[in-house]
Amino acid sequence: MKKSGYPESLQESLANVEKTRSERLKEAKKQKYFPKLSPDEYREVLEKYHPDYKPEERKPLQVGPNKGDMLQPELLAVLQGRPWLEPGSFEARLKSPDLSTDVLVIGGGGAGSAAALLAAENGADVLMVTKLRHGDANTVMAEGGIQAADLPYDSPYFHFLDVIGGGHFTNDKKLVRALVTDGPLVIKWLEDLGMMFDKEPDGTMKELKGGGLCRRRMHSSADMTGSEIMRVLRDEVRNREDKIRVLEFCAAIELLLDEDGAIGGAVFYNLDTEEYIVVKARAVILATGGSGRLHLHGYATTNHYGATGDGLALAYRLGVPLKNMKYAQFHPTGAVFPEQCVGMLITEKVRTLGGEPVNYHGERFCYPLEPRDVEASLFIRECLERGNGVVTPTGRVGIWLDSPMIDMLHGEGTVAKALAGKYLQFKRYGIDIAKEPMLIFPTLHYQNGGLEINEYGETKVPGLFAAGEVAGGVHGDNRLMGNSLLDTNVFGRRAGAKAAEFAKQRQEVKTLTLKHIEKYLKELEAAGIEPEIQSPVVLPDYRHQEVVEG
Amino acid sequence: MAEQEYTIGEKTIVLEGTKKIPIYIMGKRYEVLEGLTIMKALEFAGYQIKRGCGCRAGICGACATVYRLKDDYRLRFGLACQTTVEPEMYLTQIPFVPANKTTYNMDEITPDVSTIEKLYPETFRCLACNTCTKACPMEIPVMDYIQALMRGDIAKAAELSHSCIMCGMCSMRCPAEIQHFHVAMLARRLYGKYVQPKAEHLAKRVEQIKAGKFDWMLDELESLSDEELRQRYKDREWEPEPYDPAWKPQDTKYLILE
Numbered sequence: 001m002k003k004s005g006y007p008e009s010l011q012e013s014l015a016n017v018e019k020t021r022s023e024r025l026k027e028a029k030k031q032k033y034f035p036k037l038s039p040d041e042y043r044e045v046l047e048k049y050h051p052d053y054k055p056e057e058r059k060p061l062q063v064g065p066n067k068g069d070m071l072q073p074e075l076l077a078v079l080q081g082r083p084w085l086e087p088g089s090f091e092a093r094l095k096s097p098d099l100s101t102d103v104l105v106i107g108g109g110g111a112g113s114a115a116a117l118l119a120a121e122n123g124a125d126v127l128m129v130t131k132l133r134h135g136d137a138n139t140v141m142a143e144g145g146i147q148a149a150d151l152p153y154d155s156p157y158f159h160f161l162d163v164i165g166g167g168h169f170t171n172d173k174k175l176v177r178a179l180v181t182d183g184p185l186v187i188k189w190l191e192d193l194g195m196m197f198d199k200e201p202d203g204t205m206k207e208l209k210g211g212g213l214c215r216r217r218m219h220s221s222a223d224m225t226g227s228e229i230m231r232v233l234r235d236e237v238r239n240r241e242d243k244i245r246v247l248e249f250c251a252a253i254e255l256l257l258d259e260d261g262a263i264g265g266a267v268f269y270n271l272d273t274e275e276y277i278v279v280k281a282r283a284v285i286l287a288t289g290g291s292g293r294l295h296l297h298g299y300a301t302t303n304h305y306g307a308t309g310d311g312l313a314l315a316y317r318l319g320v321p322l323k324n325m326k327y328a329q330f331h332p333t334g335a336v337f338p339e340q341c342v343g344m345l346i347t348e349k350v351r352t353l354g355g356e357p358v359n360y361h362g363e364r365f366c367y368p369l370e371p372r373d374v375e376a377s378l379f380i381r382e383c384l385e386r387g388n389g390v391v392t393p394t395g396r397v398g399i400w401l402d403s404p405m406i407d408m409l410h411g412e413g414t415v416a417k418a419l420a421g422k423y424l425q426f427k428r429y430g431i432d433i434a435k436e437p438m439l440i441f442p443t444l445h446y447q448n449g450g451l452e453i454n455e456y457g458e459t460k461v462p463g464l465f466a467a468g469e470v471a472g473g474v475h476g477d478n479r480l481m482g483n484s485l486l487d488t489n490v491f492g493r494r495a496g497a498k499a500a501e502f503a504k505q506r507q508e509v510k511t512l513t514l515k516h517i518e519k520y521l522k523e524l525e526a527a528g529i530e531p532e533i534q535s536p537v538v539l540p541d542y543r544h545q546e547v548v549e550g
Numbered sequence: 551m552a553e554q555e556y557t558i559g560e561k562t563i564v565l566e567g568t569k570k571i572p573i574y575i576m577g578k579r580y581e582v583l584e585g586l587t588i589m590k591a592l593e594f595a596g597y598q599i600k601r602g603c604g605c606r607a608g609i610c611g612a613c614a615t616v617y618r619l620k621d622d623y624r625l626r627f628g629l630a631c632q633t634t635v636e637p638e639m640y641l642t643q644i645p646f647v648p649a650n651k652t653t654y655n656m657d658e659i660t661p662d663v664s665t666i667e668k669l670y671p672e673t674f675r676c677l678a679c680n681t682c683t684k685a686c687p688m689e690i691p692v693m694d695y696i697q698a699l700m701r702g703d704i705a706k707a708a709e710l711s712h713s714c715i716m717c718g719m720c721s722m723r724c725p726a727e728i729q730h731f732h733v734a735m736l737a738r739r740l741y742g743k744y745v746q747p748k749a750e751h752l753a754k755r756v757e758q759i760k761a762g763k764f765d766w767m768l769d770e771l772e773s774l775s776d777e778e779l780r781q782r783y784k785d786r787e788w789e790p791e792p793y794d795p796a797w798k799p800q801d802t803k804y805l806i807l808e
Contacts, residue, residue, distance in 0.1 A: 028792075031790050031791060031792070031794075033791075038784075039780070039783065039784055132603075132604060132612070133604065133612060135610070136604045136605075136610060136612060140604075140605055140609055140610045141605050141607055141609055141610070149755070150749070150751055150752045150755040150756075151751060152751060152805065152806075152807055153789065153797075153798070153799050153805060154805075155764060155767065155804055155805050155806065156759070156764045156767070156768060157764065157767040157768065157771065157804040158786065158804065160768060160771050161771070161779075161782055161783050161786055162786075164771075164779065164783070165780075165783035165786075169776055169779060169780065169783075173771070173772050174772075177768050177771075177772065180768075181759060181764070181768065184752060184755040184756050184759055185756055185759065187749075187752055188752055188753065188756045191742065191743075191748065191749065191752065192743065193656065193739070193742075193743070194656055194738070194739030194740065194741070194742035194743035194744075195739075195742045196708060196712065196738055196741060196742040196746065197742070197746070197749070199746055199747065199749065201747070202747060202750075203746065203747030203748050203749050203750060204749060204750075204751060205749045205751070205752065208793075209789065209791055214786040214787065214788050214789060215789045216789060216793060221712075222712060222713070224609065224712070224713060227609055227610075227715070228712075228738075231714075231716065231735060231738075232738075232739060232742075235651070235735050235736075235739065236656075238651050238653065239653045239654060239655070239656075240653075241653060249600070249601065271600050272600075272601075295559070298558070298559040299558060299559065300558070300559060302607070304604060304605050304606070304610070305599075305603045305604055305605070305606055306604075339562060339563060339585065340585070340586075340587045340590075340632075340634060342562070344607045344608075345607065352791075353792075354792055369791070383556070384556070389556075391556070393565065394557070394563035394564075394565060395556060395557050395563060396556060396557055396558070396563070397556040397558075409792065420712075420713050421608070421609060421713060424608075424688065424689060424713070425607075425608050425632065428632055428633075441558065539598065539599075539600070541598060542590070542593040543593050543594075543596050543597070543598055
């Protein structure tokens with residue numbers, strides 16, 4: 001018997017995949033795939049199979065500017081949660097802030113770091129406060145790439161169309177325009193900062209397509225694109241210690257307004273000493289990231305430990321509206337085997353390089369690069385409705401992602417090089433993904449929507465900005481691959497520059513207050529809501545109950 | 551739909567009859583389920599992790615863990631989120647790595663050995679003992695890239711260290727007190743900025759954008775009705791996959807071909 005990383009129970013299906021591979025390979029070389037759906041067919045597939053299109057699992061939000069929106073219970077608990085602070089007893093602490101700054105950046109991921117750099121460049125003193133380490137963010141986990149229309153046969157025009165079509169025409173056009181226009185500027189900025197891009201010997205960017213892209217536009221740094229961006233940005237932030245202070249392991253638990261209703265700072269909880277820290281600031285940028293760790297519908301997630309939607313809760317209490325929060329993104333390809341890797345992201349780059357999804361029988365059943373929500377829905381249909389999924393020893397279901405095709409299409413060694421991170425991860429569990437496929441199923445990946453901002457990252461609260469995954473509207477109801485790394489950089493930079501300008505022009509910050517909490521608590525009471533949890537969540541709690549007998 | 555038949559959630563599923571095995575977390579004995587990662591075993595044992603947990607997917611470097619196995623003198627290294635527990639494992643997580651990142655202005659340094667000598671002089675104390683390489687959970691040939699840097703081979707060091715997650719285990723083990731993960735960061739940035747050739751098409755596109763050459767296209771898109779926008783989306787001309795160098799678009803109205 002040949003060496004396999006998979007147990008006996010999966011061998012029959014693996015043999016099916018191998019049997020059909022040479023035929024599928026021939027087709028792929030001729031650019032023949034399972035046919036794409038037409039955009040008109042998307043809606044039907046989504047409504048029937050997408051985990052977030054089911055109306056029965058939703059309830060109305062009962063307070064705040066989005067009152068009446070039907071949201072997932074996990075999100076409602078956070079948005080209608082119990083604040084950490086008692087406004088009455090804490091108010092006195094606000095008179096003596098522990099720290100003060102021009103621009104306070106909350107969050108130390110891609111958006112926060114880009115914002116800090118641009119705020120500093122525009123003359124502001126910056127304090128970056130982050131809940132975990134600087135760089136702990138979904139940014140490091142983005143594998144496949146970053147989009148920007150910089151090749152001759154591409155233009156921001158096509159990037160715009162791809163973004164807005166992928167988002168089902170629910171995007172904010174001004175934000176899309178900012179995204180696609182700044183795209184090449186961001187790539188150039190990163191290149192000048194010394195980011196290692198995958199390039200041809202003459203310097204031309206090696207660019208690939210991704211789901212829903214009509215042109216090649218995806219820049220990469222092996223399969224560690226986000227990690228490389230984060231490393232470079234963090235290193236540069238640390239080079240600017242004259243202008244940027246960084247405070248780690250302090251979680252934002254409340255925003256502060258001044259008595260005129262403009263932003264005034266924030267209160268943090270030091271996770272090490274368990275003490276509060278009051279920060280006074282002339283401008284605040286929320287770059288707290290996403291919310292995958294809320295596990296909508298109980299789904300596994302690709303997200304970072306800290307992705308608990310804190311920024312949404314903080315800003316919503318101040319009256320900042322939410323946009324496009326209806327549908328979260330379920331990434332089509334999350335690992336379901338081995339059990340230790342469940343939920344882990346398998347980059348879309350596997351499919352852009354030619355690794356195609358096939359079912360139990362080794363058959364093609366969908367176009368490999370539909371927009372993510374459509375692709376995920378088609379995988380779910382194949383497993384749950386058509387019964388063509390592969391069942392793991394622990395009772396999970398998935399389909400194969402045929403990564404061995406990649407070396408056959410592009411030459412031996414491509415997988416080990418272009419997908420170095422993933423190759424090593426599976427190797428640890430005895431699976432050689434250059435020779436055997438991966439078993440995958442959709443996993444909760446991205447927030448899609450978030451706080452309402454304009455093209456400068458401004459929210460409706462004067463002096464409060466938001467950038468990155470915490471903000472909404474850029475991607476509409478569905479984000480395309482490679483646009484989140486771009487989003488964090490584009491809107492991080494824009495918010496940083498604008499916040500510096502705001503801070504410079506601002507008069508003194510008036511007396512800090514927590515009146516908004518009093519108002520919010522009254523609203524909850526009037527709606528008859530007894531908060532289920534303390535919010536923001538800060539860290540997910542996986543003690544004991546993570547393991548269930550199956 | 552037969553959804554109930556399968557599990558789709560985050561929770562680890564353990565088959566009936568799975569054994570519990572003893573592990574020692576900072577010297578305390580806990581019985582945990584076989585097959586868990588160290589991280590999930592910590593949580594199973596009752597720890598709410600603050601430091602020592604990040605992406606939970608092997609890419610952020612937060613959860614470096616050192617351990618010994620029973621009756622084995624060897625000190626082992628792994629990422630808690632990627633390493634499966636073994637019976638009688640003695641382990642601790644490393645919450646923080648004390649190391650000094652030097653600061654520099656990328657515009658004022660050169661991609662050669664003098665920069666390394668100036669910013670991280672301890673690099674040249676390397677004893678070639680290879681302890682760093684053995685400590686790397688990413689299987690990077692750490693010593694090889696240090697040796698490359700000593701020769702001034704920035705490109706080699708950048709390429710060899712590309713999958714570094716900066717967990718710092720190399721620098722915790724080094725008898726010469728080298729700060730590998732920081733000097734490698736410097737090498738990669740020097741390589742990306744000065745050694746790799748610049749993308750000319752990118753510089754050109756930046757100029758075109760700054761000159762406002764795409765503005766009319768975007769104005770047009772912003773002014774379209776939803777209906778017209780949907781039509782444009784449907785009508786997009788599709789570049790073939792996989793990459794075909796011979797392909798030329800039919801419709802060049804919305805391109806700038808100079």
